[in-house]
Amino acid sequence: EKFEGVQDMACDTFLKICVKCRRRFVMLQIGEAEPFLCDLLRNIQTHTNDLESLQVNTFYEAVGLMVSAEPDTARAGDYLVQLMSLPNMKWQQIMQMARQNPMSLREAEPCRKLANILGTNTSVCTSMKGTFQKQLGLIFNDVLAVYKTYSEICSGVIATDGPVAAKRSDVKLMRSVKRQALRLLETFLDKADATDLKQVGIGFVHTMLDPVLGDYSRSVPDARNAEVLSLFAVVVERFGSTVESEIGTIFDACFQSTLSMITKNYEEYPDHRIKFYSLLRAVVKHCFRAICALSPEQISLLIDSIVWAFRHTERNVADLGLNLLLELLNSIQKSEFVNVFHQKHCVQLIQEIVAAMTDTFHKPGFKLHVLILQHLFSIVADTSVLTVPIWDASQKQYPSNEHYVRDSLTGLLSSNFPNMSQIQVQAIVAGMFDLRKDYSAFKNHLRDFLVQTKEFATENNAELYAEETAHQRENERQRLSAIPGMVKPAEMHDMNL
Helix, strand or coil: CCCCCHHHHHHHHHHHHHHHHHHHHHCCCCCCCCCHHHHHHHCHHHHHCCCCHHHHHHHHHHHHHHHHCCCCHHHHHHHHHHHHHHHHHHHHHHHHHHHHCHHHHHCHHHHHHHHHHHHHHHHHHHHHHHHHHHHHHHHHHHHHHHHHHHHHHHHHHHHHHCHHHHHCHHHHHHHHHHHHHHHHHHHHHHHCCHHHHHHHCCHHHHHHHHHHHHHHHHCCHHHCCCHHHHHHHHHHHHHHHHHHHHHHHHHHHHHHHHHHHHCCCCCCCHHHHHHHHHHHHHHHHHCHHHHHCCCHHHHHHHHHHHHHHHCCCCHHHHHHHHHHHHHHHHHHHCCCCHHHHHHHHHHHHHHHHHHHHCCHHHHHHHHHHHHHHHHHHHHHHCCCCCCCCCCCCCCCCCCCHHHHHHHHHHHHHHHHCCCCCHHHHHHHHHHHHHCCCCHHHHHHHHHHHHHHCHHHHCCCCHHHHHHHHHHHHHHHHHHHHCCCCCCCHHHCCCCCC
């Protein structure tokens, strides 16, 4: 059917059917000589001839779901070979042509075909998860070789002709191939289970380091693919402490080079920004010992980058920074690094979080502001955790860390909010420490403080109550779900058939 939108609808519907009924297609039905999947695979070229590239990918994802439902591992492997025979044939043709004439890879048509084939592989990998390993093994080395080739070409062109060259159609096509290659590798690592990852081994990661990470650090900013950051975030998440020895290499390649791109302003490189902080969060969560091994200068740079993130006016970036900071603080509290870290950064972080919390642009982050401040005040007041002074003893003496932070915070609030009396400020600071053990009371105290400020007095402060509103919605949903017929069928969970 050539009418606009009909093919898209048909492919999407086919995928939905396969999501719910995938097992039916690999079972032998009454009156049939073989499962429906066998006939489908034999005639797959006929079924896909009239489809656009994105529709082909949807179709392959759907058939991949059928293959994944086959309980016999050997038979599922045979099905996968049949399913990928056409893309693999096209892939080998392009590789053969490239061996004979490397310049052929710069032509538009091979670029488009490679991007489409990699997209098809990614779609099947999404469906088949770790069992896709057999297919990935067939093309893995070629994928890295193509990636490296296009990296060198793109970097050379952009370095010669300037950043404007990144917008040229030929460079865009080559970068799209690189992007699809990264997505394929990321999808496999993300979807594979622990057994599959064990079979692949850490060697899989080592093989990618120079072609992917090395290329990222060597490339000019406009030639760097943000997907490199998300790929290695998944590597860290899935391999955990196994890749701790490689964190230094990852940081050397990604950290400073990406920061120099994203801290120039709040607008450029939005994808790099999000994926950079996702990578940092993965490292903090899964390879914390590697963070402890960083130099004091690198730790300071890490903290500055986190502060820059939660200052950002884009909510998703600010939330990433706040969550990252909270996870970092929780990990540091349990480590031998706790005293050294808080001596240098505790007061700075309290000041920065208070500054963000009292900025009306950052109201959506109120819950995380509360959690971070509660954590920091609890650490400061607990002499069994923080056992050294965090103030500069050469300047002034204090009875305790709590007294020092109270004094610093009182001075900060007095200067920032001149409309408040000294008695009001002292009461606010006292409440922050006195109520730190009760989350609800502490949150209400901070909210009352914000409402008293001139900045929030005339604002709609509904976002400060977002947590309570969400609880009310969830309670209402649970109440309705307990009454038959009160929840729409579309909102109910379906059983796979």
